[in-house]
Structure formats: structure tokens, C-alpha cells
Amino acid sequence: MARRGEPPEGPSESPAGGGEDEYRSLVFDESFVRAARLQEFSAQERMGDHAPAVRSLPSRRLRNGPRAAIALVLLIALAFGMAVYMGLRHPYEAPVGRRAEPLRSTVVPLAPQGAVPGGTAAALLAKSPAAHFETGAAGINLPAIRRTDNFSDNQVATALTTAKDYLVASSLDPDVLTGAAVRPVEKLLDPDQTTQFEQSMSRPQDDGRHAATGWLVRFDAAKVALAAPDVRVHGTLSYAEEGSDTLEVVSDHTFTYTLRPAAAGPQQAGDASLFTVRRELHFRFDREDLRLHRLELRTSYVQAGPQACPADSTGALRPLLAGQHAVPRGPAGTDPYATGGPTAALCGTLAVSSPPAPGLSPALQGSAAHPASQSP
Numbered sequence: 270m271a272r273r274g275e276p277p278e279g280p281s282e283s284p285a286g287g288g289e290d291e292y293r294s295l296v297f298d299e300s301f302v303r304a305a306r307l308q309e310f311s312a313q314e315r316m317g318d319h320a321p322a323v324r325s326l327p328s329r330r331l332r333n334g335p336r337a338a339i340a341l342v343l344l345i346a347l348a349f350g351m352a353v354y355m356g357l358r359h360p361y362e363a364p365v366g367r368r369a370e371p372l373r374s375t376v377v378p379l380a381p382q383g384a385v386p387g388g389t390a391a392a393l394l395a396k397s398p399a400a401h402f403e404t405g406a407a408g409i410n411l412p413a414i415r416r417t418d419n420f421s422d423n424q425v426a427t428a429l430t431t432a433k434d435y436l437v438a439s440s441l442d443p444d445v446l447t448g449a450a451v452r453p454v455e456k457l458l459d460p461d462q463t464t465q466f467e468q469s470m471s472r473p474q475d476d477g478r479h480a481a482t483g484w485l486v487r488f489d490a491a492k493v494a495l496a497a498p499d500v501r502v503h504g505t506l507s508y509a510e511e512g513s514d515t516l517e518v519v520s521d522h523t524f525t526y527t528l529r530p531a532a533a534g535p536q537q538a539g540d541a542s543l544f545t546v547r548r549e550l551h552f553r554f555d556r557e558d559l560r561l562h563r564l565e566l567r568t569s570y571v572q573a574g575p576q577a578c579p580a581d582s583t584g585a586l587r588p589l590l591a592g593q594h595a596v597p598r599g600p601a602g603t604d605p606y607a608t609g610g611p612t613a614a615l616c617g618t619l620a621v622s623s624p625p626a627p628g629l630s631p632a633l634q635g636s637a638a639h640p641a642s643q644s645p
Contacts, residue, residue: 369461369553369565374483378582379545379574379619380595387591390497390527390541397543398621399501399525406437408502409522419513428554429506431457431564432518439485440524440548441500447490448585454485459558459565473584480583483569486524486546489585496529496541511553518552518564528588542591545621546573578616 386393394400402408411429416422435457444450451470458466466484473481481487504522511517526544549570558564575589576582577596589595 369459370567371465371478372462372483372566372569373477374480374569374571375477375615376480376482376571376573376582377615377617378576378578378580378587379572379617380578381575381589381619383594385542385575385589385591385593387542388539393527393541393543394501394525397525399503399523399543399545402501402503402523402525404499404501405441406433406502409433409436409504409506409520412506412508417510417516419510420516424556424559425508425516427559427562428508428516428518428552428564431554431558431562432506432520432550432552434562435552435564435566436520436522436548436550440522440546441502443495443498445485446488446495446526448487449490451485457563459563462565475581475583482571482573482582482584482586484566486548486573487585488528489587490531492531493528493588493590494531496527499527501525514555516554516559517567518554519550520552521547521549523547528590530590540591542575542588544573544575544586544588545619546571546586572617574617574619 403410411426411433414422414426414429416425420428435454438453438457439445442450442453445453451466455463455466465478469479469481469484473479502522502524504520506518506520508516508518524546526546527541528544529541550566551568553565553567555565573582573586575593575595576587577589579596580587
């Protein structure tokens, strides 16, 4: 007879426990039951119309939400603290910005050997080495642009165009030439050179650093005026790396102006004369200069004539006009025993070669136009 709780056919003879063991893998443990999201409604709750038999329990993810948020905030705070700590303990110092150096300039007056030729602007230009020069900014041509080891072709192009902009502003702008404006030049300079530039404009000195004519071409508007607005220009631009973070651009250009006396009223047709300025400028660009379209003017070497050697040309160039002669004496004396800032008392002799034949190349024309000998 089967015992109470056993099936009528007797206990199972299966050594593994029979059918009960077949469902052993389906027994839910306590953690699974707690995680269940269904719960049966009470009898009172099921009395409502259309009430479902079960309801969903709140998700464990929602119950754990505040703790997860706190953990996330702590993790972010820890990461931020580590970033600050590593920044303070970084073995490398932040790079110090390079400051622009002061400009070093030399302005050499070129004295004529006789009377300054006069005539109409067109006739004078036709007989001069500048006859086949380009007019204005068209004479400032950029070289072939190629990338360097550390600068892209776009950066090289930026340096060259900024240097050209400076040449146009400082050598061709009518307001700058007559002394009515300096801002077109100043805005292109590195801010580290602004103070030196402003001192050169307001208090020019012959000390190799504060000559206004080292920065720009300027005439005394009370004595001379432009006889023709067009300026003839010829020269070259070149560039090279000066270290991994610096580009150098060198400009060498000859500018030929036609001038007349600044007298009021009608002018005589043949009272124009030519005035030639050769400027060799060395520019430097760092990456910040390239980004902000500005430059550092390092050195400026200027030859200009016809002028009288004793004339002070630091504040403005002082051309000799048609029919005038240079004073027959040398430059102002320099005392090597004197204390204080040195002076740059230099003078040269203006010896213009004959105008080139029309068939000559622009390169040969440019070499013929260069002012001649210089003497201290």
C-alpha cells in the first residue's frame, strides 16, 4: 500500500529522484523572485472595472537611479581632480611667447654730382632706368610659393602678402607719403614694436632705431608734392625659414617718385624732378603673426636721393628739386669719443646709369636702377 503522499503506483524507482528532479532547474531563487516585475493585485483592487490581474513593479534600475547618479558625479569629480593634479605636476613648462626685437634702421642720403634735372614727369621717366618699371603695387611681385619644412604653402603665401601690404602702405599710400597718416603702416606691425614706431613718428632721432624714414617713405609736405600719383616700382621678394617657428621675408625694391615744389597756385610744366628710394627690408613672422596678418620689421636699409648730405632725413626725406644743387660738403661729423647714443651719419653719391635699351630684361633694368656708391 502506498504511503501518504506517494503516487498510487508507488514511489519512483528513478535513482535521480524522478519527475521532481526534472523541474529542479526551473526553481526560482530568492534574487530572481525579488527581481520579478509582476505582482498580483489584491481582491479589493481587482473589483475595479477592467482591472488587470497583475501590475508591474518599479524597475530596480529606477530604484537604483539616485545611487548611479551619485556614483557618476563622484567619477567626474575624480577625473577632474586628476586632470588638475597632472597639470600642476606636468614636467614641461608652458612655452614663453617670443617678443619682437626693436627695428634697426639705416637711412643713407644720396647727393647728386650736379644740378637736379627737371622736366615733365613723363619725359623724365622715359629717360630714366625706371622707364619700364611697373606702376604702383603691380611692381611688387610675389615669388613662386612652395611649402617649407615647417610651414605650409598657405602660411608662406600669408607672409609674402603681408610683406607686400606693408610695402604698399609704407611706400605708395599718398597719405603716408605726405605725412598725413601713419595708421596704415602701424596696424601691420607686431604690437611689441608699436611703442618704438610711435616714438619714431613723434620724436625721430638719428640713432639707428628711431628714424621715421626707416619705417616708411615720407616727404615734407610743406616743401614738396607729388607731381604725378603713379610711382614706378621694381624689385624682389624672397623667403626662408629661420627656425622651426619663424619665417623670414626679405624685400629689395626701388621706388621712383616724380616730385615738384609745394608752391600754391599754378605750376610750371617743366618743374618736376625724379626722386629714387631703394628699400631693403627684413621681416620676421612667427605663427601668431601669420594668424593675425601682422609682421615684425627687423632691419631697414634705405638709400634715397637726390638729397643734400648734411640734411637730417630721419623725420622726413628732403629731396633736392629741379635745378637745385647739393651742398658741396660731406655728411655731418661723428665724434667716436662722445657719450650717448651713436648717430648714423652716412652719405652716398647719386650716380644714375644710362637708361636701358627697351629690349633689356626687367632683371637687367632693375640692376641698372640701383643707386651707386656709398661713403661714410
